[in-house]
Each structure stands twice: as structure tokens, then as C-alpha cells.
Amino acid sequence: MKRDDDVRALAELAPAPPERDFPAGRARQRELHLLHAITTAQRTRSARRIWLLAGAAVVVVLGLVAATTLFGPTPAAVAATPKPLSYKQDGRPEDAIGLLRQIADATDKLPNPVPATDHLKRIGWFLTRNSYSNAVVPEEIESWLNPDGTGRTVKRSGVPEFPDQAARDRWIADGLSTEAGRPQVTTGPQFRHWPDRPPTDPAELARWLQKDHPPANGAGEVLVAITDLLRERALTPAERAAVLRVLATVPGLVYQGSTTDRLGRTGRAFALTNSLRGLPTRHTLIVSQDNGIILGEEQMLTESSGKLGLPVPSVVGYTVFELADHAAVP
Template sequence: MEGLADGAGGGQSHLRWRQWALWTRTEAGGTSSKVVPEELDLVRSPGGAKLTRFLVDEGPASATEQVPQETWQGEVPQSVDALRAWLRSRTPGVDGPAGAAEAVHDLVTERVLSPGQRAAVLRLLAALPGMAVSGEVVDRAGRPGVAFSADSAAGGLPTRYTFIVDPVSGQLLGQEETLTESAGKLNVPVPSVIGYDAYLVAQQAP
């Protein structure tokens, strides 16, 4: 991966990703849950950052908002130990699957990573307790990849955290969270996917 062309640099970046999140509502009659899909398009330039949200499968409605400049400070480290420490400053639980999933999602939806930085992310994920290869898969955007998974109950319920990687470029294609043993008070079957992100575009202007 380190030998691939570096995509970082330049004054404008474009990130686009699709996410599915479990939305739960509790009323007198009980708890109802559904997955709400949306697509997000983030363009950052020296003049500011603009985020556009599109509802998926619910018509053409969209909403655009100005968002702050990057909340991560400094360059993304290319060594796994330095990256772990850098991520820990914002996500203390990065040493476990739940915290790492949160930290990596936040990172790849804010920054366009170079091959060396992507390699550091993959090494960090590979070092997580219980991480194992799940096998070859096709992600939610129809792209072939290799899935790696680890289980954790740090979020409150036993959950499997899965990361899908392009085996050629090392690009993180997506993440998935699946309840494995209990849904708690959520009105969903087990096993059940409760969150998914598909990373579609990561481009930096030359």
C-alpha cells in the first residue's frame, strides 16, 4: 500500500459516504426501531466546508449546511503507535473494537488518507483484541472486499464490529455493527445489523 500514489495534499477535499443507523422510539405502546439510510457529501476548501445530506430511498430531498473545519489537528501519523496515540486524544476507547470503529469512522469522514496513513489504520485494526478475517465479501455498494471482524460489548450490547477493506488499495470500503446475542430493549431480531457505513468517495485536489 505504501507504494501507491499518494492522494493527500492540495487545498480541497471531497468525501462521500452512505450510512445506515438504527433509529429507535419508545412510546406508551412499546419500542419501535427502523434503519434510516442517508448519503452525505462533504467538500472542504480553504473557504470553508459544506456538508450535504441526502435521504436514501425517500425521494430527492436534501439539506445543505456549513460545517466547521476539521476537528482533527495536525497530520495523520503513518506509524501505528503514533496513530493510536493521536486517535486516543479524541477517542479514549480506541484500543477496543467499539472505540476503534468510532475513531476510524470519524477519521475517514473528515480526512483523505494517503497510502501510508491507510496502512497505519489497517495495522491498528489488525491489532485489536479478537480481530479475525471473516472472508471475502461484497459491500453495500457492490464492491469486492475482505472483511475483518471483532466482538465487543463495550457499547452496552454484544456487538460484532466488521471492517471491509479493498485488498488492492487498502482503502476502507465500509464498516458494520451487528448485534450478536441480545437486542436489549431494541425491537429488532438477533442477529441484526444496527449500523453500516459505505465510504464511496475520498478525493484530494492536486
């Protein structure tokens, strides 16, 4: 099926298969791949992303704010993008495998709690579809997922972030709010892509992660599967160690250096550059060397932004995994 230029440009952002291949559970890939469904914001609240799930059921998810009004916004020179992290080169690119194995071995020695309710919180910053966008609006999602599939999820948009005062002024002139959005709470059954806990044997885990993440999509699909897992499970040390050992097997993975994330946490960065969506994109995972927790991920266009017209390099997606523990539903 032929796509228009806008949709093609967005599809290039996400290192994921074509839209028709999206299974129902791949939340983040749909978020990036279907940003063309961002709707018009009201004057006092954020717009919500809308996408079609199998069979044309419409689900509204709190997401990025689209800087559009009924009669069109005041154009910005360049769309606002998330700020990139900085990396300290304290090792060689080829050190990735050895470092990941070291962290995995240390993580494996930590005590393993009995998993109960998974308590997760993440914050994401993403490039908006519209070339007129003057701000990056963080998306905050906190969830409590019980073993029986029930739970509670709280979603809200954060305070818009502006590249400069002029962008802020344009945003306000377009009638958009500069405050955080209202929390939206859902309770009851919660979807999980993988109903069971992940295996702790690396070979078995690698196969397990292939559910709706086919190897034919390339090495980058492993990173996609891992970050999908982090969105629905608070991993135990044994599970984290297995994930890191699987990550160490990804062809082309390099050590990017050490960094400090948006929450002030330090970690080691491991990156893979691929062109699964037509544009070279560097997908980076940040790993705590203290406990093997994956702190966050960054996706950056490295050579060209295609029809998006962005400066290169540009970050098109960044997520911090703020919390991953076990706590009862409040």
C-alpha cells in the same frame, strides 16, 4: 443518572462511552447514541435528528425518518433494520493480522498525491429508535473540506427501504414520504475533530487516534476512532497503510471473510465483538485488498437485542464510504 428503558436500549446500540463523555467531534457516535432525539416527520419531508451539543446548542442533522405522526403511527410487528452483508469464509479468523499487514505493505507502495481538499461521500443505514418504524432510510452525506477548515457539505435522506409491502403500506398510511429528501447544503467553516493530517508512523498514529477515544473504553474504541477519521479525511496511501497497521494491533480482531458491499465492491472483512454498550455487538470493517481503502462498516447485535426486542442477529448500523478523494469545492 438513571435512564429510562428507551434511552438505555438505544445506548446499548452504540459501542461508545456514556453521553456525558462525548467530545464535540464524534459525529457517528452521537448519531447512534442519541437517536432518541429523532423528531416527528412532516408528511412531505424526512424528520431530522436533533441532539444537544456542549452548552445546549441544538444542531439539526439529516438522518433517519421516524415513523410517528401527531396521534401515533400504525404499529409494525418489528422495527425495520438494515439488511446484513453475507461473508465468504475463505480464511481463518486468526488470519486477520497477516492479511492486514499484507494489504498495508501493498498500499504503502502506491503513489502518494499531495493532499488538498478532502472530498468525501458516505451513505448510512441505521436502526431507528421507534419500535413502530416500518422502514430504513439511508442517510447520504457528501463533503468537501479545505485545509483551512472551510468547505461545503450536502446532506439528504435517501429513498426509504421497506422489508415488505405491508410495511410500505403502513408507512404511507402514516403520511410519510416514500421519496428522497431535499438536499441541505452548508458552506463556510466545517468542523474537524483532528485539524491536522494523520501521522504515517503506526505507533504515532495509534497515540494520535486516542484524542477523545481513550484506551480505557476497550479495544473497540480503536475501530470507533478509525471510522471517525474516515468521516473527515480522504486518506493517502501512506496514511491508509498506517491505519491498517494500527488496526492489525487490536486485540480480539478476527478475519470474517470476503464480502461484497452495498455498492458492489469486494473487500476483506475484519471484525471485533465487544459489549461496550451492554449488548454484544460485532463491529466489522471492510477493506479493499487492492488499495487499502476501508469501504464500509457494519454493526450487528450478535446475541441479544435487550429491550429493543429485535431478532438476533440484527444489523443496527451500516455505512459505505463511497468516495474519498481530493477535489476542489464545487
